[in-house]
Amino acid sequence: MRAVSVEEAVAMIPTGASVMVGGFMGVGTPERLLDELVRQKKSNLTIISNDAATPGKGVGKLFDATLVSRLTATHIGLNPKAQQQMLTNQVAVDLIPQGTFAERIRAGGSGLGGVLTPTGVGTLVAEGKRQIEIDGRPYLLETALRAQFALVHAFLADYLGNLSYALTSRNFNPVMAMAADTVIVTAEHIVPVGVIAPDHVVTPAPLVDYLITNPNG
C-alpha cells in the first residue's frame, strides 16, 4: 500500500476506465475521489455502483458533470439526471437485482466464473442468460464482475491499509475492494497500526493499493 494525495490517485485513472464505486445512496461513498474525478474531467467512464445516488451526492456528481457513458447498477430512481441520461441514450444502463450485483462482484474478487441464483428466473432479467437446473430448481448463470479500479470508503484505515467500516456505510465496499485491479481508499480516520484489532479488520491490508492522505497533514 502507498499513501498518495487524491490528485495523484485520480491522475492514475484514465479516461474511459471501468470504476467500481462503493456506497449506497451516497452513504459510504469516497466523496473526495468523486470530486477529484470531476475536477480532472475524467470522462467516458464505465461506473459499477449500486445506485446513482442523488444529484450533488456520491456517484450523482459524475452524472451532474456528464462523465459516465456506461452504468451497471440496481436502482437509479432517485436521480432524475441519471434517468434522463439513460432515456436519451447518453448513458447505457444495465439494471440488475441487488443481490445479483453483490454476488457478481464477490465472484469477481473470489476467482469464480460466476454464480447461480434463482433471482430473476422467469423475468426480463433472464433474457439472454443461461438457465441451469439443479435438483429440479432453475437458476440463472450470472457471470463475475470486475473493474480496473475500485474506489472504496472505509471508516478506519491504518498505516498499512487494514480497513474497518462503520454502520451502514460498509455496504458494497468490502466486496469491491476484492474485485478490481487497483484499489484506492479514502477513510474517515487514518490511525496507527494496531488501533484496528485483528478481529475487527474487514478488508486486510494487502488488498489496498493506495490510501488517500489527509489534506492537512
Added chain:
Amino acid sequence: MDAQEIIARRVARELKAGNLVNLGIGIPTLVANYVSPDLKVFFQSENGLIGTGPIPEQGLAHPLLTDAGGRPISALPGASTFDSAMSFALIRGGHVDVTVLGGLQVDARGHLANWMIPGKMVPGMGGAMDLVSGAKRVIVAMQHAAKGKSKIVKNCNLPQTSDRPVSLVVTDLAVIGFPNGNATLLETAPGVSVGEVMAVTEAELIVGDSVPEMKI
C-alpha cells in the same frame, strides 16, 4: 382509519415473535408502527443492518446510519451491521422470515409486478427480485385499486418481479391468499362486503362459505 393504516395494521398481525422481517418503501414501512416491541421482531434494512430503530431525534442523526432510501435511522440494542453480500445472502438464503413489499399488480396465481412500468417508470429493481425469490414468506401490502382500476388482475401486463408466487396480499378491502395456486378471498376489511370486494377485483376470486372480517 385510512386505507394505509388498515393495511399496515393487518400486515403487522402476520409477524411472529423473533421473526426477521424486511419492510419495503411506502405502506410496508408503516407496518413497524403497529408491532409491539415485546414481540422482539428484528427488522432488516437491506443496506446492511438488522435491528433498525425509529428516526433519530433532531440533532442525533449519524450520516453513516441510514435506511435503504438513504434517510437517517437509528439502531436498537442488539443490532448488527454487515456488507451487502451478507445482506442478500440473508434474503436469498431463506433467513428472512417475512418480506413486506408494495405492489403495482398481483395476478390470479400470485405473481407480483412491482418494479417497472415500461416507457414510464424504469428505476431499477433494487432488492425487490431477491426478496420475492428468497424470503420465506412474501406479503404484498397495497391499495386494492388505483385510479378505479383493480390491482388484483387476471394476468399481469407489467413485467413480473419473480415467477415465484407471493404468500399473501393485504389491501384496504381484503386479504387474499393463494392456496393451491389460486387467488382466494380469505378476509374482508371491516364494513366491506364480499360483493363489494368482488365488484372491484378483476381476477376471479375463490370464495368460501363464510369469509371472516379482518382483525386490525
